[in-house]
Amino acid sequence: MKFALLLLLLARSVASLVTNLPIIDLGYVRQRATEYNTTSGLYIYRNVRYARPPTGELRFRKPQPPLPESAGTISDGSQYKSTICPQAVSPPTPSANGFSEDCLFLDVYVPSGVNSGDDVPVLAWIYGGGYTTGSKDDIYVNPVGLFRTAQKPMIFVALNYRITRTLSSLLERVGAFGWASPPGEKTVDPNVGLHDARAALQWIKDYIHKFGGNSADVTVFGESAGGGIIMHSITAYGGTRDPPLFQKAILQSPAFIPTKGNLQARDEEFKAFIAKANCSDLACLRRAPTQALMQANSFLTRHAATAGVGFSVVVDGDFVPDLPAKLLLEGRYHKSLTSVITANNQHEGGYFFPTSTGVTIADFNSFLSTLVPNMTSAGQDAVRALYLDPASHESIWERTTSLIADVEFDCNAQVVASSYAALRDNAFRYIFSVPPAKHGDDVPYSFYSNGDNPTDVLVVNTSVTSVLPHIITSLWRSTGRSKTY
Numbered sequence: 421m422k423f424a425l426l427l428l429l430l431a432r433s434v435a436s437l438v439t440n441l442p443i444i445d446l447g448y449v450r451q452r453a454t455e456y457n458t459t460s461g462l463y464i465y466r467n468v469r470y471a472r473p474p475t476g477e478l479r480f481r482k483p484q485p486p487l488p489e490s491a492g493t494i495s496d497g498s499q500y501k502s503t504i505c506p507q508a509v510s511p512p513t514p515s516a517n518g519f520s521e522d523c524l525f526l527d528v529y530v531p532s533g534v535n536s537g538d539d540v541p542v543l544a545w546i547y548g549g550g551y552t553t554g555s556k557d558d559i560y561v562n563p564v565g566l567f568r569t570a571q572k573p574m575i576f577v578a579l580n581y582r583i584t585r586t587l588s589s590l591l592e593r594v595g596a597f598g599w600a601s602p603p604g605e606k607t608v609d610p611n612v613g614l615h616d617a618r619a620a621l622q623w624i625k626d627y628i629h630k631f632g633g634n635s636a637d638v639t640v641f642g643e644s645a646g647g648g649i650i651m652h653s654i655t656a657y658g659g660t661r662d663p664p665l666f667q668k669a670i671l672q673s674p675a676f677i678p679t680k681g682n683l684q685a686r687d688e689e690f691k692a693f694i695a696k697a698n699c700s701d702l703a704c705l706r707r708a709p710t711q712a713l714m715q716a717n718s719f720l721t722r723h724a725a726t727a728g729v730g731f732s733v734v735v736d737g738d739f740v741p742d743l744p745a746k747l748l749l750e751g752r753y754h755k756s757l758t759s760v761i762t763a764n765n766q767h768e769g770g771y772f773f774p775t776s777t778g779v780t781i782a783d784f785n786s787f788l789s790t791l792v793p794n795m796t797s798a799g800q801d802a803v804r805a806l807y808l809d810p811a812s813h814e815s816i817w818e819r820t821t822s823l824i825a826d827v828e829f830d831c832n833a834q835v836v837a838s839s840y841a842a843l844r845d846n847a848f849r850y851i852f853s854v855p856p857a858k859h860g861d862d863v864p865y866s867f868y869s870n871g872d873n874p875t876d877v878l879v880v881n882t883s884v885t886s887v888l889p890h891i892i893t894s895l896w897r898s899t900g901r902s903k904t905y
């Protein structure tokens with residue numbers, strides 16, 4: 421009897437725990453926190469929808485606002501088996517639950533005690549992964565170390581955007597300028613992944629106050645493709661309209677490979693893609709099962725390097741009027757940000773050639789022509805004169821990895837910082853040089869949380885663990901409205 425009573429009480433307390441999770445009315449749905457973590461004191465709202473499922477007729481199209489759920493519907497995000505966008509190659513998070521094209525979701529982390537009206541700063545993470553992989557659920561995405569470092573309350577958001585060449589970048593590029601394209605392409609929106617990230621940031625602007633966040637104090641940070649997306653937001657529409665929906669930004673190794681040229685190769689890739697999906701036109705591609713697209717996509721990802729096309733956003737004459745670095749140099753960018761940090765790892769290019777053995781001049785030349793496919797031979801000679809200068813005594817490995825790093829990451833970070841430094845005294849750079857300091861190596865340090873993150877084991881030098889969380893939270897630590905919890 422006593423035992424039964426105990427069970428009943430236990431059952432009640434579990435039930436009350438669940439129903440006590442806060443519910444926030446977003447208008448189109450009532451969103452309940454998925455969980456409360458008593459250790460970290462964080463309410464976590466997982467899988468908050470910010471756009472309609474981009475499937476069927478909406479495949480390859482810009483994101484559309486979510487449709488209202490039927491009145492009274494409560495979502496706690498746990499009904500979705502997976503919200504990881506389909507990926508091209510070995511994703512950083514092997515997903516037991518697979519992928520879903522219905523992936524335009526974000527997660528919101530709110531400390532207990534923060535409520536609507538508190539207006540705490542917001543920190544939003546945009547993952548990287550070469551525009552082909554990654555998700556808000558990547559294993560390193562646990563902001564608990566950042567919360568500990570922040571000292572003042574904040575809200576953390578991690579957002580998804582479409583990534584694979586199949587579902588975002590490849591077809592976007594093809595639709596770009598209307599060159600030699602199949603008739604159906606006019607209904608393919610360019611750069612949907614960029615529009616996804618913007619829609620998620622618009623969601624933050626519209627709704628984060630309901631969670632206690634300040635939509636006028638949003639810091640975004642992102643690594644690699646994530647940094648590239650931030651760079652594209654800064655140069656969106658050449659600075660003429662739609663300014664960034666954030667005030668401060670940290671661009672870690674912003675990645676953009678200049679692939680404006682070589683349109684012919686893209687066209688060929690598009691045809692190959694349609695054929696690989698066993699289709700003959702775009703209508704078929706829209707009907708094809710996700711799996712068929714992923715299969716075709718995975719083939720093309722391997723094939724693309726030889727096609728010299730690379731993986732990134734295309735100059736579309738609209739959101740992306742030109743290469744972002746060029747836009748920055750021409751002053752065609754949004755000047756609204758109040759602070760900017762741009763970062764690189766010291767040996768970004770070491771990712772491609774981890775060891776110095778066996779790298780040759782042929783590798784250098786091959787990278788030069790694939791990274792910048794349409795460079796003139798005079799341009800190539802100028803690059804060789806700079807990087808292969810015999811007076812500098814660097815190894816071919818150093819020269820080749822420097823070239824890769826400069827083209828893909830370093831110049832981007834430098835030009836963003838110098839563009840903002842020219843405006844106001846609030847632009848900073850850091851170079852992460854804890855060995856091996858390859859591309860991406862600063863990410864586990866950014867999310868380091870003293871053993872709570874699986875990727876903490878990748879942090880080799882524990883004497884510098886507090887540095888990056890401090891830098892990341894520094895942009896708003898001094899400006900957030902103070903409140904004691």
Ligand SMILES: *[C@@H]1O[C@H](CO)[C@@H](O)[C@H](O)[C@H]1NC(C)=O
Nearest residue numbers: 680681682683684685793794
């Ligand atoms: C780039 O080169 C290809 C051929 O290699 C050519 O067809 C294309 O027009 C060039 N694009 C630009 C923008 O110069």
Ligand SMILES: *[C@@H]1O[C@H](CO)[C@@H](O)[C@H](O)[C@H]1NC(C)=O
Nearest residue numbers: 696697698711712713715716
């Ligand atoms: C296309 O058809 C071939 C032959 O039937 C099959 O082996 C392949 O898996 C199909 N590809 C896709 C993406 O469905």
Ligand SMILES: *[C@@H]1O[C@H](CO)[C@@H](O)[C@H](O)[C@H]1NC(C)=O
Nearest residue numbers: 457458459460562564869872
């Ligand atoms: C709660 O958060 C801590 C710190 O991040 C983590 O170690 C723990 O696994 C979380 N607990 C649950 C049940 O997820």
Ligand SMILES: *[C@@H]1O[C@H](CO)[C@@H](O)[C@H](O)[C@H]1NC(C)=O
Nearest residue numbers: 853854855880881882883884
């Ligand atoms: C760790 O970083 C500190 C600070 O940069 C440095 O002094 C120290 O030598 C590093 N330790 C190792 C084992 O690399």
